[in-house]
Amino acid sequence: MFYDSRYIYGDQNVEVPAHLNFGKYILDRLRLMNNEVALENGDTHEKLTYKELTDYAVNLSISLATIGVKKGDVVAVGAEKRLEFVPTVLAIVFTGATYTPYDLKSGRAILKHKLSITKPKYFICSNLFWSSYKDILTEFDCIKYFITLDEATDQLLSVKSLISCKNNTNHFEPPAIVQGQTDVAFILYSSGTTGMPKGVQLTHLNCILNSLPNDFKDPSLHTAFVYGEWYHNYDTFMTYKFLSAGKKVVYINEPTLESFLKCVDECKVDVAFLVPSIVGFCSKAEGVEKYNLKSLKIIYSRSSPLHSKIIEIVKKRFPGLQNILQGYGMTECGEPTSEIWGIKGPKSGSVGMASPGLIIKVVDPQTNKILGPNQRGEIRVAGSVFMKGYMGIDPSTYLDEENFFKTGDFGYYDEDKYFHIVDRFKDIIVYDGYKVAPLELESILLTHPGVREAAVVGKTVPDYGEEPTAFVVKQSSTSVTDKELVDYVANEVAPYMQLRGGVIFLDEIPRNTRGKILRRQLREMLN
Numbered sequence: 167m168f169y170d171s172r173y174i175y176g177d178q179n180v181e182v183p184a185h186l187n188f189g190k191y192i193l194d195r196l197r198l199m200n201n202e203v204a205l206e207n208g209d210t211h212e213k214l215t216y217k218e219l220t221d222y223a224v225n226l227s228i229s230l231a232t233i234g235v236k237k238g239d240v241v242a243v244g245a246e247k248r249l250e251f252v253p254t255v256l257a258i259v260f261t262g263a264t265y266t267p268y269d270l271k272s273g274r275a276i277l278k279h280k281l282s283i284t285k286p287k288y289f290i291c292s293n294l295f296w297s298s299y300k301d302i303l304t305e306f307d308c309i310k311y312f313i314t315l316d317e318a319t320d321q322l323l324s325v326k327s328l329i330s331c332k333n334n335t336n337h338f339e340p341p342a343i344v345q346g347q348t349d350v351a352f353i354l355y356s357s358g359t360t361g362m363p364k365g366v367q368l369t370h371l372n373c374i375l376n377s378l379p380n381d382f383k384d385p386s387l388h389t390a391f392v393y394g395e396w397y398h399n400y401d402t403f404m405t406y407k408f409l410s411a412g413k414k415v416v417y418i419n420e421p422t423l424e425s426f427l428k429c430v431d432e433c434k435v436d437v438a439f440l441v442p443s444i445v446g447f448c449s450k451a452e453g454v455e456k457y458n459l460k461s462l463k464i465i466y467s468r469s470s471p472l473h474s475k476i477i478e479i480v481k482k483r484f485p486g487l488q489n490i491l492q493g494y495g496m497t498e499c500g501e502p503t504s505e506i507w508g509i510k511g512p513k514s515g516s517v518g519m520a521s522p523g524l525i526i527k528v529v530d531p532q533t534n535k536i537l538g539p540n541q542r543g544e545i546r547v548a549g550s551v552f553m554k555g556y557m558g559i560d561p562s563t564y565l566d567e568e569n570f571f572k573t574g575d576f577g578y579y580d581e582d583k584y585f586h587i588v589d590r591f592k593d594i595i596v597y598d599g600y601k602v603a604p605l606e607l608e609s610i611l612l613t614h615p616g617v618r619e620a621a622v623v624g625k626t627v628p629d630y631g632e633e634p635t636a637f638v639v640k641q642s643s644t645s646v647t648d649k650e651l652v653d654y655v656a657n658e659v660a661p662y663m664q665l666r667g668g669v670i671f672l673d674e675i676p677r678n679t680r681g682k683i684l685r686r687q688l689r690e691m692l693n
Contacts, residue, residue, distance in 0.1 A: 172536045173527050174583055176520035180375065186346020188373040189259040195410045196220045204409060205249055208418040208429035214249045226257035229328035233311065235288055237262030237342040242286035244268040244295040247417055250315050251396055252405060254290055259351055262342020266353040267397040270295055274302060276363065281306050283365040283557050284353050292316055346370040350554060354399055354497050357682055365557035366497045375523050375551045376403040379411035381506040387463065389414045391429060391438040393421050399497040400468055404439045423447045427457045434461040441681035442470050443619065445490065446612050449479040450641055460486040468493045469681055471587055473609035474514040492517045494587055498571060499552040502526060503585045516584040524549035527570060528578055542578045542588060546570035593685055595624035595632045600662040602634050610658050611636060616646030619675045621683045625667040625692045635667025637688055639675060
């Protein structure tokens with residue numbers, strides 16, 4: 167890698183512990199707290215204090231070591247969201263082994279694929295996960311031990327029995343010495359919106375850098391709401407950020423807009439980590455006023471950009487809301503940019519400035535020329551937060567000649583070095599030679615009062631290439647027509663961006679578990 171004035175640098179002076187052991191890092195932070203609440207189920211209001219969380223993780227870690235779990239092993243966890251999930255993950259990391267998660271809702275084909283990638287030796291699951299996938303799990307000879315978070319069965323050893331004997335937790339240190347820059351702590355998975363997920367190897371150093379709480383030091387922030395699952399980079403490391411800061415994390419089992427609003431009211435949430443679709447719902451939902459939402463100060467959104475009109479509407483509806491911040495994230499390198507780091511505060515349409523420890527460039531993907539401000543190209547990233555690599559995939563397929571990661575995202579940075587994401591390259595619609603970004607059209611559609619959700623893809627047509635075509639979920643109690651929406655967009659965009667493929671109404675937009683639109687399914691509907 168050679169220096170270039172067009173590279174954009176996040177803060178390169180990042181303080182991390184010299185041992186570079188994620189297990190020791192998080193344990194040291196947990197031990198600073200005692201009987202303060204660490205985790206709360208927002209549905210049942212069951213709680214786990216920092217002391218209880220620490221004791222559980224340490225006891226389980228010691229017990230796992232006694233049955234042979236060690237550095238170099240892969241230990242899988244498959245379960246619904248529950249209080250034991252986070253300390254179980256930490257127990258695995260304390261042993262020096264590598265943790266990998268399997269999503270209860272991912273489906274059979276993807277589970278088989280993930281198992282074939284990581285080949286875990288130990289599998290910790292809930293009885294619900296076991297009953298759902300027992301036949302698949304028992305097909306894999308690599309798994310030597312099955313352990314349940316619930317009551318033991320003939321085939322499942324119980325975590326409860328493992329940690330029933332009291333161990334000396336006060337003087338426990340993670341027993342394995344790790345090489346933090348190379349040893350893998352987590353194997354997470356890419357979102358798999360266009361194919362099977364890839365195994366993303368995150369080192370101990372990667373995990374520490376993703377968990378530093380510096381961006382949420384504000385003492386007025388006490389309680390964070392995590393919307394998604396603990397299988398994803400975003401929700402996982404936002405949880406560790408807040409636990410590192412000694413604050414409370416609240417979750418709910420089946421998140422909906424209504425359950426989120428109820429949770430803010432009852433748990434006095436002051437910062438919420440959401441996906442864009444839920445922020446959009448907040449702008450139009452009926453009955454918001456029946457909840458006490460004054461505690462909520464910050465909404466943080468990641469996955470796709472929010473329209474400025476949506477942000478302003480939500481701010482008006484939530485009386486205590488100070489900011490809606492946006493970030494740009496991916497499993498491979500955490501959060502390349504965020505408005506948290508914006509020196510001029512939030513900027514409409516942007517996803518903020520480069521995050522600490524990262525270097526970003528924008529490149530013309532056809533010529534490999536590095537581009538300057540306000541020039542659109544592929545965003546590429548490098549730095550110490552970047553993953554060790556994909557499992558079983560040649561790095562030359564995803565790194566360029568300077569070892570920058572080719573994100574596949576189309577965007578630019580402005581004169582203030584704030585980044586703007588236009589869309590995924592593979593999702594760009596080409597109409598009559600013009601490039602049309604679906605995200606831009608979706609943002610406009612979502613400002614219409616009759617639209618609850620929107621997704622845009624290209625419909626193949628002779629001569630012109632692709633025509634922008636919208637799939638729309640109507641807002642309840644509205645009678646908006648397809649022509650009305652086509653005309654609405656036409657008034658806002660250049661002629662080549664108009665919805666020449668029309669509008670198709672659906673009951674719901676297909677999304678993956680991270681809330682990302684499954685555009686491939688929508689394209690198949692047009693064929």
